[in-house]
Amino acid sequence: MRKLLLVLTIVFTVLAILFSALPMDTLAFLPIGVAIALSLVTLLKSEGNQKKFPKILLTISVICSVFVLGKTIFIKDEVEVDKTFEQQKIETKQEAKKELEELENDLE
Amino acid sequence: MFDFYQKKFLFFNNFKELYLHKFILMKRILLLLPMIFAFLSFTSSTRMQVRAGEKLVYAGSYNMSGLMTQLAQVTMSTENVSTAKNNYLHLSCELSTYSKWDKFFKIRDIYESYVHPTTLKPSLYKRSIDEGGYTKKEKYVFKNNKVTSTVKKRTYPESSRSFNIKPTSIDAVSILYQLRLVDFSKMQAGQTKSYTIVFDEKEVPVTLKYMGKEEIKAGNLGTKECYKISIGAKTDALRGKDKNLIWLTADAKKIPALIKFSIPVGTGQLTLTSASGI
DSSP states (O other): OOOHHHHHHHHHHHHHHHHHTTTTTGGHHHHHHHHHHHHHHHHHHOOOGGHHHHHHHHHHHHHHHHHHHHHHSSSSSOOOHHHHHHHHHHHHHHHHHHHHHHHHHOOO | HHHHHHHHHHHHHHHHHHHHHHHHHHHHHHHHHHHHHHHHHHHHHHHHHHTOOOOOEEEEEETTTTTEEEEEEEEEEEEEEEOOOEEEEEEEEEEEEEEETTTTTTEEEEEEEEEETOOEEEEEEEEEEEEEEEEEEEEEEEEEEEEEEEETTTTTEEEEEEEETTTTTTTHHHHHGGGSSOOOOOOOOOOEEEEEETTTTEEEEEEEEEEEEEEEEEEGEEEEEEEEEEESSSSSSSOOTTTTTEEEESSSSSSSSEEEETTTTEEEEEEEEEEEEE
């Protein structure tokens, strides 16, 4: 039982690290939450010197949660200035003007 | 003596004529007043509510595994566009994913409509989407009661068709602005209003249901009392009953402060972050 819990904790801790590193925003809290819960259960099921490894996993998950929380609070969501998109908008507007003029001529 | 009675008669006759004239004038004014007020209220409401130079910025969030994750920025803007013969109001809705998501799933969508500045009746509707490499371009030309659509999907050849529409049918962008011309202050909770929009080359009936007032955070406008409206459409694009909602500020501007949507692949919301030029 403890071994299964430990394997699951390791898997979710790895997922928590990956999700924290990637721009997954608050979505990263999902594997982090599961990893913290599993670490705590594994810690309860462990005896004596077996507790060291689950403690490390728990610490990693907590650091990940603090890191993600920090990113969410301090890093502002921004839209990159996309030159291709801006150019496309200008061209679409020019096309629209021609299309409106064609429509006006048709309606006359 | 005769002269006196003649003068008196003339005086009364003049008085009667004057009174009659005043009465007719008053009657005319009384008849004209409601018309003047109706005209003034109509022009002021349409002019005041949707102005050129308006820019509304929203943070678009999507519910991923129970967590609202901010994915994109939605910008709704208006500007005047003139041709040699006419003036139009250009209504534009742009959606761009935040830079952190661009490497995974880049979205650059534009939905735009060229409408009559006061009636908001559309003449041209354009949609250009680029969602993670999937591209689609649509163009609807509104000619009286007929729409000529042109669609270009990815690498497929361009297709074109014409179909008849109701005289009151509008497009998916202008309905968001038409909504702001409705006087919700006179509506009772549960009261509905019907529209028909042209979407995906067919007419879709849309029902708006006024659901009362609620206080909502409206970005730089602060917390505002808003009209809560449910949008129901007979289309597969929207799901659930009263799950597609829009909150409009309960003032003359009727700025959309919050939009909640339920689509086949999940739920999400647009939260107003900044409003300028209103």
